[in-house]
Amino acid sequence: MIELLTRDGSLPFTAALGIMLVLAVMQVVGLGDLLGADTDLDVDAQVDADLSLDSGLLSIIGFGRLPFLMWLMLLLGAFGALGLAGQELLMALTGHPLTAWIMAPVAALVALPATGAVARPLGRILPHDETTAIDVAQLVGREAEIVIGTATPGSPARARVRDHHGQVHHVMVEPDNQGQRFVVGETLLLVRREGELFKGISRGEHYLPRLD
Numbered sequence: 001m002i003e004l005l006t007r008d009g010s011l012p013f014t015a016a017l018g019i020m021l022v023l024a025v026m027q028v029v030g031l032g033d034l035l036g037a038d039t040d041l042d043v044d045a046q047v048d049a050d051l052s053l054d055s056g057l058l059s060i061i062g063f064g065r066l067p068f069l070m071w072l073m074l075l076l077g078a079f080g081a082l083g084l085a086g087q088e089l090l091m092a093l094t095g096h097p098l099t100a101w102i103m104a105p106v107a108a109l110v111a112l113p114a115t116g117a118v119a120r121p122l123g124r125i126l127p128h129d130e131t132t133a134i135d136v137a138q139l140v141g142r143e144a145e146i147v148i149g150t151a152t153p154g155s156p157a158r159a160r161v162r163d164h165h166g167q168v169h170h171v172m173v174e175p176d177n178q179g180q181r182f183v184v185g186e187t188l189l190l191v192r193r194e195g196e197l198f199k200g201i202s203r204g205e206h207y208l209p210r211l212d
């Protein structure tokens with residue numbers, strides 16, 4: 001095994017596997033997040049910008065289906081493993097390996113679709129980091145629940161509301177109609193927004209008797 005890894009024609013593949021292992025260790029100890037967060041954002045942005053031109057190629061190699069560092073580790077692993085396997089096969093058949101200048105491009109061409117074949121199903125299984133940032137004005141029309149305080153006209157209370165992504169937001173709410181008040185646990189409908197303050201109307205069911 002040591003001879004295979006240190007053979008002249010195996011150097012690019014051994015280096016690729018070494019880099020993959022370093023990246024894997026960085027991910028395990030948490031350093032990969034420091035390196036990969038901005039990289040993932042930049043790469044994803046570039047993928048989105050160029051997707052209409054290169055979507056066929058990107059789909060074949062699985063680029064964009066996984067976080068960039070994970071995809072890169074898969075590519076390095078496939079390149080290294082295929083290169084070493086190819087050199088070992090040639091040694092068994094011919095008695096000598098190919099020069100790295102020939103074998104490396106061949107291994108790279110095979111490793112790209114091989115990486116895509118793994119990345120596509122893996123990307124469907126792994127959870128994705130998706131942005132749920134929205135304009136808070138989009139919360140108008142959604143139901144909210146008072147969680148802190150009692151809301152009266154001119155004296156808002158804190159309410160919890162979920163957006164269409166399921167993300168929880170905490171907003172300040174007061175009744176839209178004079179004479180109304182909302183208490184903790186009451187559900188209401190957000191009907192409009194004034195600056196950072198939301199106006200709501202009661203659903204009218206909070207004080208109904210419950211048949212539990």
